[in-house]
Amino acid sequence: MQQVLDNLGELPATTGAKDIDLIFLKGVMESPIVRSLAKAHERLEDVKLEAVQDNNVELVTEILGDISGLSVRDDSAAELSKILQEPHFQVQYFLCYETPPPPEVTNDAAVNNALMQADAVRMIGIRKKAGEPLGVTFRMDKGDLVIARILHGGLIDRQGLLHVGDIIKEVNGKDVGNNPTELQEMLKECSGGITLKILPSYRDAAVPPQVYVQPHFDYNPANDNLIPCREAGLAFKRGDILQIVNREDPNWWQACHLTEGGTGLIPSQFLEEKRKAFVPRDLDEAGILCGTITGKKKKKMMYLTAKNAEFDRHELQIYEEVARMPPFQRKTLILIGAQGVGRRSLKNRLVVLHPTRFGTTVPHTSRRPRNDEQDGQSYRFVTRLEMEMDIKTGRYLEHGEYDGNLYGTKIDSIHEVVNTGRTCILDVNPQALKVLKTAEFMPYVVFIAAPEFDTLKAMHKAVVDAGLTTKQLTDVDLKKTVDESARILRAYRHYFDFIIVNDNLDGAFEKLQSAVDQLCTEAQWVPVSWVY
Template identity: 25%
Template sequence: MFSWWHFRSGHRVRSVSFKKYVDMIMYEQDGQGQIWPQGSEGGESDYINGEPEWEYETIPLFRGNTGLGFSIAGGADNPHIGEDPSIFITKIIPGGAAAEDGRLKINDIIVKVNEVDVSEATHSEAVDALKQAGTRVVLHVKRLKAPTENVLEIQLIKSNKGLGFSIAGGIGNQHIPGDNGIFVTKIIEGGAAEQDGRLAVGDRLIAVNEANLDNVTHEEAVAALKATQEVVNLTIAKPSYIPDNVSQDQGTPPSARKVENVAVVAPTSSPDTFIRSSPDFRRSSPDKPTNVSLHSENTYANEDPGSFGMLKQKGQRKDPYFYDPHISRDPRKIILKKGSTGLGFNIVGGENGEGIFVSFILAGAPADLSGELRRGDQILSVNGKDLLLATHEEAAGALKTAGDTVELVVQYRPDEYNRFEAKIQDLREQMMNTSTGSLRTTQKRTLYVRALFDYEPTKDSGLPSKGLAFKYGDILHVTNASDDEWWQARYVTPDGEEEGMGIIPSKKRVDRKERARLKNVKFTGKTSEKTNGNVQHMNANEKKKKNFSFSKRFPFMKSKDHAVGEDISADERGADSEASYRGDEPILSYEAVVQQELKYTRPVIILGPLKDRINDDLISEFPDKFGSCVPHTTRPRRDYEADGRDYHFVDSREQMERDIQNHLFIEAGQYNENLYGTSVASVKEVAEKGKHCILDVSGNAIKRLQVAGLYPVAILIKPKSIESIMDMNKRITEEQARLTYERTMKLEQEFGEYFTAVVQGDTANEIYAKVKEVIRDQSGPTIWVPAKEKL
């Protein structure tokens, strides 16, 4: 990745990077690598559990027509993990040279390329070393020594509860990054494994009877277990440690499924990851594992995060509360422990003995995390108190006074709940149509809008009728916008079909409620001794002026005065008043859009955490669909560089300055007195080849591309919390995670209206899959672009 830098007060601050390098090829291997003596090469790295033990290996690869077949990340200028400057292997491309050789692994650290030391190189220096290495590339790598394993054989006799354990892992579904092994993730109570006592969470399955499970797919491991008879011989390896991502909870996860008495985890993630990331699937899973096919009906569970062409079909939306006829209708007992949000579910009912039903489950709350409570459940009792004929007030009181541990007896009754919901819906519509805020007006105004926020109707207490849920970036057909408070709308699928009908808040209502909320926000932040506690809050306009301070002469060009993300003290800008914050700051609600036929391949801009890794992975995995453009520079050409391949070398600084002033560049900057920039023409050149041009630029470039008529697919990766950042990167400090989170929130605030989609997820693979889905859905042949007429 080529990066340039700004210098201020002697510190080097990362600004914008243009070009990444992903090397991929098919090749023939001709030599054997050598193992280096312990400690002979490489630097040290910080690890949580003491000093690491390294093993070193020399791996010769041969470059073909398409590269070396792996992706890298990191460098002194852009550390991949914490402050570690090492160059890490982040992806091995199937069918490439590295994959065919089989020795290079994910998370390997490149110490040398041929004889060039890259142990403390910048990302661009490592890229240059790989590019200049010639046809035969010798990689000197180091990796953590694998923990020792004790191999033993155990014999299990199936009980009426089967073998009683869950597995995860396999080729294409690695439970531990870089390891294709099959691992035990759960021991099920009452099963043969628990009764025997020797099998444990974290054990690796080496063989089942005579079937070798080394380097097999998840499906092959399942098939081997399904083919066993009553007596099963297992060869297992017990590690000297338990991996961080393996849960030690011995209970059966809701996402585990039995296949002929062996519980098998859905093959996209480990059980614990799946439980956190797919609450919708949990709500519809059976109480007890049953003999079902390996293919779940849930889209997320079946989706292959590594396949761009196998994403879910356009227009397919998941209903988070679909009713499965196979779910037991028998009463069942659930024990919940109250959290900071209470139990985390809403109830309806209690009139004329109709029963108390669960109508809403709050994401992340105890009821959701348990995976056992469902919308449509009737609550029969709370801590032994009968609620069968209770009023709403009696049920609410029983739940409120139930204590920290609550025992519920519930029964899944979707038909009764649906009838109850239909009756409530009729009453709401009657109330709406007789109120002064009725949508029955004489003039209907229709339009198409893009949502710039998430909306969940169940959380809107003022909703007069059935609401329509939507996410940021969804296209809505507003069929009646004549009311000041509520609009009637339908969801527009990526195919252009319309589905669902419901009420959404009007732009006026969203603006008013958000401004009222902001009025009461207590802004907190870093303070200095001079400010005497004055808050450090900037409004959007001030942030743009400070964080993206362009020179007066060239509005597109990065200034040296302030770098992206730099802290500005209150003394420099003065304290903000409440009035100044509320002033002209735009509220993100809806953007009017029109449909446009796509005649080019859209550029892609990804901002937020993981963007470097995702950019590399897209180019690596789909070299025929994604590419990078060639930047311009006034720097003299080096001997090994070619004009138009490495850079477009501009004859003079004056010429490039004129081009910048004439808006021919989407972004530009200066490094070592030389100008660098990405031109509109370079982006178009990639687009004309039928490829998405991956751009590593700032949020300001999104608008400049739109002005140039190139509407990019702009995606913000938004972490759910500081904790989620630390979960995805175990070696990042809390302070680093906090800064990353704050930077992302600033990006959302400053450029929210320009993003095509905001993506969230619990794992890097889930986020990557969602990014691919967004790009596929936004690839045409028609797209929605901002309308000239504003709302």
Template identity: 35%
Template sequence: MTTSHLNGHVGGGEAGEGEELRGGVAQHREMAVDCPGELGSRTLPVRRSAQLERIRQHQEDLRRRREEDGKQVDLNTSLRLRKLSQNPRVGIDNPTFLSDHAHPPLGSQSTHTLLEVEELLLSLKQVQGCLSDSQSHNDIELVLSLLQKSDFQTALKIHNAVASRMHRPSPPYPHTHHAALLAQEVLLQAAHNKDGLELQHLLSGTHVQALLLAHDIIAEVEMQPEPLPLAGERGVVTQWGGETVKIVRLEKAQDVPLGATVRNDMESVVISRIVRGGAAERSGLLSEGDEILEINGIEIRGKDVNQVFDILADMHGVLTFVLIPSTQSKPPPVKETVVHVRAHFDYDPSDDPYVPCRELGLSFQKGDILHIISQTDPNWWQAYRDGDEENQPLAGLVPGKSFQQQREAMKQTIEEDKEPEKSGKLWCAKKNKRKRKKLLYNTHKNDDFDNEAILTYEEMALYHQPANRKRPIALIGPAGCGGAELRQRLLSSYPERFAGAVPHTTRSRREAEQNNRDYHFVSRQAFDAEQSAGKLIECGEFEKNMYGTSSDSVRQVINTGKICLLSLHTQSLKVLRSSDLKPYIIFIAPPSQERLRALLAKDNKNPKPEELRDIIERAREMEQSCGHVFDAAIVNQDLEKSFTELLRLINKLDTEPQWVPCSWLR
């Protein structure tokens, strides 16, 4: 079995071993066992009839064990116990299995067993879930309340402690490990009478001396105090069938998935990944690379991963694993810090042939906040979507940043190779023919929002705006979508709260215009200096005069305690976000074509169908190129409702912290 690589481990996809990323290396398939429905489509609910049958079988086994102790109640378990009982020190850290003092060896006639209240509580809860009448529910609830009382549990501990001392295995426990030394003392002190001489003769015999020496050797081993298990340790490493195995026991509740993926390696079933949030990760007993031999007495080696999934789908409660420990060197455990990122692309695991386990793939959309909790696998991070932590028990898999960049670069290279020659054809001339009226625009030759060729993730942090320093509000959207109208309505309705930035211009001041109120009237040289210094958020030329809005003008509004309202083109966002202004960007999107026509008709506008399509197309282009930096979006179906929603979003900045790029807070 081989694993595909792309500068590191990639993992297999459901497409099978025939899938290739680029180098033609085969991949393996991971299957999530006991995967919740929110993440995986193969989740099977526990059948109630099967659950009830297991409870009845468990009760019948307990009854039969008490009546016919020593008989083989369960063939697989008995075989395992017989192998392990060859060494009285070997066993699971569980008194219901093996304990050198608490239980007699297999086949003895003692019927004393140590009681485990956890198993009893779990069985009662399972029975309660299968009952329908209220009286039975009340009866079981009464028993549960009794078992959970501290006095009862204290008495149970005393019972188990006494039972473990009263019923020791046969032959009797040795009293000393220096019988040979005692025999020598007897020889030295033997009386000179007839009986003393006879005793001296017996103890001096070679066979008796050898017997006493053998007794002391065995007794010394038997009387050594057994080391106490470490806190939380429930795994035992032992020899079984000529192999070194690890036996672990963990409890899997119905509301806590196991959280592990397995893969086939020839005939072996190997744990491929431990997923955060599951019982496996919490217990710390299962490790990546461990081979599973048995689960609750069911042989696993030789089974397909889908069969293992079906087996574990019907298992709850205490699970006992027999494993061959991984031979891989394990790095020391490192507590990973949670990294919060904003996704700059859409991801659907159902369309990804390279996701190692599609059932655990986490889908997200551009702009979603992801909490990355593990980057142990650099190609496939484990993450939660913001707000889904309570409803999503297991972390999901998302592509790592470097892996996403590499495969998107490959995809772009392949698409470029397939692109037909277009020499001599101005295929984008139609877009260049668009006529603009008096609009401010960025004069940089590169119209791309970001120079980063492939957008992946941006690290984020929570930020609560200070009361005396309001974040500027930038409204983004094509002309005709209502952004300018919404901005003007805010300015006129709340002049004490909102204000616009005073723009710069190189034209001459007109009569009735006031410098620094209507415009900042500057020379062309001063304007060019502002632009060269990167202080102009937007700039453009109209009738041979330059116009622009500087970051200093926005800062002047902020220093007055007001909220600065900006209506910008997407080309201005890069300069705005790279400043220290911490803008809140709201995208004003157009509705459907018919609804847009109705809205424009209220302003006595009668656009042509191609003009409406042009507005919708420009909005789509804006969202596609810059949607990853929009903090919110409003579809302007109705101007009154859109104004109310806009005001709600702005008010929320005073009451709730917002996600902002970490670079803004450094």
């Protein structure tokens, strides 16, 4: 720049430059601001950028680990963590990373390394504690050890440096061999800094799907002989909510437990169906319908459900896809239980105490009304021909015959209650759940379970002594109630939203009322078919 200034005064007149232009140019170049910018530019050109240390990858990994716990509470820590994980920043410290000198290798290894493209090999630095799981599994593919899966939320997933399909060539300068189990154990025992030489797959990480399921069975990976890595398994209970984050493996899904926050492997629908197909079926001597006795004809026939005369007791229930909904009032409240467990008492108490919130249906019958009966109060009286026609067209939820007369619950009567803005309470046969568990009725299903035999016997004695009933039940009758309650629970448990053991009627009512009130104040998980 000084050279240009010196030459300005020596320009010959033949250049054609005007004096005013030369004065302006000289004034600009002699400006203190321009001179400062020129000096800064010259100094930057003379400086060669070098890495602060030769272990940049390990240093950044350690920093990310130290601030991981602060990111939730501190905005500055969260911003720093985001910057350090930006692809642009990672490229910079990978370029500055000096790899350790390669160890002596055999001729075969030398040939393999020579075949690798120089721009495809990457060195990845990881810092971990001894015994800390990396959250990654491997498989063999054409003689190479390849990353088979990366567990959501694990150490590798949080760092984002490795991807499914990456080929692992070396660990700390040593060849990894061709045994996935040995590599898994080698990495598990490593501590401190770990250097991996990989051939990246350049596969974009899949976005976790927004799929939520509710399992209908308990699972403990410690007792599973089929899981590829028990430490990577995720335990759960029946009714928990799981988010499925990866379903690429047909046998093992990756899931996140929404309540406890853990992430791991769970058996897929396909695998669990195959496994349960080999479990001996639960047969009992009561026949096809719960509570019926095949060897004796009863005077009162079991109600038959429309479109579903026989219950498929061997239906496999594994996972049910669900969606989260804001608080809302269910259309129906269904009370299921064995005969004599108090369903009708609970239903009547809710309707009497909260007539504006709850209602119930009036059953239809083909018998003639008695002198003191009015149509629409206890029953709706219709002709037998009219009732038989409606049954054939599927307009009854359930129906049966007693003493030569038809009785049944009409589907339209449920809608009549719902259309008034109230929840319709139903104490129906369990077979009806197949029809009711739909978006049309949006039920909240409560199972009223019988208590133990001694408790049930004491409760019945108290009711008889108080003069509330004149019906005397024998020990055989009470035992039958307990057994029938257990059978219903085994066969229909996947339909139940809530279970109440009625060992005290007042206590059972309080639990029922509290559960129903929560539906209007707390978010609910419902079958996804109700929403989409």
